[in-house]
Amino acid sequence: xxxxxxxxxxxxxxxxxxxxxxxxxxxxxxxxxxxxxxxxxxxxxxxxxxxxxxxxxxxxxxxxxxxxxxxxxxxxxxxxxxxxxxxxxxxxxxxxxxxxxxxxxxxxxxxxxxxxxxxxxxxxxxxxxxxxxxxxxxxxxxxxxxxxxxxxxxxxxxxxxxxxxxxxxxxxxxxxxxxxxxxxxxxxxxxxxxxxxxxxxxxxxxxxxxxxxxxxxxxxxxxxxxxxxxxxxxxxxxxxxxxxxxxxxxxxxxxxxxxxxxxxxxxxxxxxxxxxxxxxxxxxxxxxxxxxxxxxxxxxxxxxxxxxxxxxxxxxxxxx
Numbered sequence: 001x002x003x004x005x006x007x008x009x010x011x012x013x014x015x016x017x018x019x020x021x022x023x024x025x026x027x028x029x030x031x032x033x034x035x036x037x038x039x040x041x042x043x044x045x046x047x048x049x050x051x052x053x054x055x056x057x058x059x060x061x062x063x064x065x066x067x068x069x070x071x072x073x074x075x076x077x078x079x080x081x082x083x084x085x086x087x088x089x090x091x092x093x094x095x096x097x098x099x100x101x102x103x104x105x106x107x108x109x110x111x112x113x114x115x116x117x118x119x120x121x122x123x124x125x126x127x128x129x130x131x132x133x134x135x136x137x138x139x140x141x142x143x144x145x146x147x148x149x150x151x152x153x154x155x156x157x158x159x160x161x162x163x164x165x166x167x168x169x170x171x172x173x174x175x176x177x178x179x180x181x182x183x184x185x186x187x188x189x190x191x192x193x194x195x196x197x198x199x200x201x202x203x204x205x206x207x208x209x210x211x212x213x214x215x216x217x218x219x220x221x222x223x224x225x226x227x228x229x230x231x232x233x234x235x236x237x238x239x240x241x242x243x244x245x246x247x248x249x250x251x252x253x254x255x256x257x258x259x260x261x262x263x264x265x266x267x268x269x270x271x272x273x274x275x276x277x278x279x280x281x282x283x284x285x286x287x288x289x290x291x292x293x294x295x296x297x298x299x300x301x302x303x304x305x306x307x308x309x310x311x312x313x314x315x316x317x318x319x320x
Contacts, residue, residue: 041109041143070105071091102132166193166260215261
């Protein structure tokens with residue numbers, strides 16, 4: 001059975017105003033002084049994966065104060081800069097020109113420039129170019145600072161309802177069927193959730209291959225993350241493959257999250273409440289919570305809090 005959960009987010013073309021006005025310094029909430037110009041060095045800056053509100057204030061500070069932004073596509077990054085009123089110079093840096101452009105970027109960094117590295121969407125270096133630039137900057141003694149921010153892999157994992165204590169990011173699988181199947185076979189026995197990026201047009205075939213190699217596991221297909229038509233579709237790998245084979249290729253960027261061998265998807269709140277109600281017929285509240293926690297893999301404290309609310313809806317959930 002396939003379960004679908006669609007949600008809408010704020011339109012990606014409606015950012016919240018403009019960045020703060022330039023100033024020599026400002027005061028952070030913790031009392032630390034923030035200079036309008038960052039220290040010289042290379043900055044790894046995550047950008048929104050869909051909704052432009054996903055940019056952080058610190059990322060905007062760095063993009064505003066940088067001497068140069070190295071980006072995959074100046075048109076894509078240009079739209080982000082325009083939305084926030086930034087005019088920092090850009091230069092293209094991607095897989096096809098990296099070997100030629102990298103020496104010039106390293107020279108500028110050696111001269112004390114502030115260079116921000118961004119990808120088209122999400123965190124740079126995660127299935128995006130940039131690894132060798134960071135590696136050579138480190139080797140040259142250039143300070144490298146990575147900012148936290150948006151990542152489609154982590155957003156999908158957080159929303160999947162599958163185990164999160166151990167996970168492996170596989171990026172894009174090989175496009176050739178034989179190589180794809182071998183890549184899947186290498187991780188088939190790993191007791192960890194798998195996160196995979198996939199092309200919409202290959203999605204149905206890839207899901208079918210995953211079911212064939214990994215077995216009929218619970219999985220999630222997340223697409224258009226943080227955009228207006230975000231969709232998270234849950235089911236077994238086989239059921240999801242059948243859906244997309246019939247419905248056709250979806251639109252947007254796609255992330256697939258697959259449960260570890262033998263793992264079940266996290267139950268809904270209603271399902272958890274049903275299990276608790278049944279367990280509390282023959283067990284104490286505390287023992288019922290422990291039993292349902294073991295059955296579902298949910299944290300015991302969270303299950304205990306739900307059991308307490310079911311038993312006494314107005315009760316304090318503090319456990320002693």
